[in-house]
Amino acid sequence: MSQVIPEKYRDLFNKKAFASLGTLMPDGRPQVTPVWVDVEGDLVIINSAKGRQKDRNLRRDPRVSLAVIDPDNPYRYLELRGRVVEITEQGAAAHIDKMAKKYLGVDSYPYKNPNEIRVIYKIQPDHATMMG
Numbered sequence: 001m002s003q004v005i006p007e008k009y010r011d012l013f014n015k016k017a018f019a020s021l022g023t024l025m026p027d028g029r030p031q032v033t034p035v036w037v038d039v040e041g042d043l044v045i046i047n048s049a050k051g052r053q054k055d056r057n058l059r060r061d062p063r064v065s066l067a068v069i070d071p072d073n074p075y076r077y078l079e080l081r082g083r084v085v086e087i088t089e090q091g092a093a094a095h096i097d098k099m100a101k102k103y104l105g106v107d108s109y110p111y112k113n114p115n116e117i118r119v120i121y122k123i124q125p126d127h128a129t130m131m132g
Contacts, residue, residue, distance in 0.1 A: 003042055004125040009078040012068045013039040016103050021046060022065040023057035031057060036099040037068060044080060044123040047096045049116040050089070058084050058121055066123070076132025082125035092118035 019037040022030050033054050038045040044066060048055055058064070062084035070076040096118050100109040 004080065004082070004128050005039065005042060005044075005078070006128060006130060009068075009128075009130055010039065012070055012078055013037060013044075015071055017068050017071050019044075019046070019066045019068045021054060022067075023054050024061045024063060025057060026060065036103050037066065038095070038099065038102075040122070042124070043085070044082070044125060045095070046121050046123070047092055047099060048119055048121070049113070050119050051116070055119060059087065064123055066125075070132065073132060077130065079129040080123075080125040081127040082123050084121050085124045086120075086122040088120050088122075089117055090120075092120045095120055 017037065018034045020032050021035045022032050025031050031053060035046045035048070035054075038047075063081075064084060065079065065081045067077055067079045096109045096112075097107065100106050104110070
């Protein structure tokens with residue numbers, strides 16, 4: 001598969017840019033959540049807790065859409081559509097600390113809940129739309 005994320009927009013994943021993640025509810029209605037976002041090669045990475053609505057939705061139906069808006073220019077954005085190709089707990093606790101460093105400037109995720117299990121979702125985009 002050719003690279004879906006254009007090089008010109010990869011900088012968004014280095015900024016404190018939130019993504020609006022769209023998933024599908026069991027009845028087909030859309031559900032949108034703001035999420036921290038990361039990238040590994042051609043995969044988009046998000047992190048959440050097991051059992052949350054987006055977790056349940058993604059386990060049932062892996063189709064997603066993400067809109068990442070440039071915090072420095074709200075008229076510049078990247079919209080991706082694709083599928084979750086991997087769901088794993090491995091490395092998820094360390095990854096949320098990495099995201100806390102990026103988004104909050106702290107070494108450890110300050111909202112840790114000992115009763116929840118962190119999960120990484122790896123998304124393979126297959127379509128991109130961009131502006132700006």
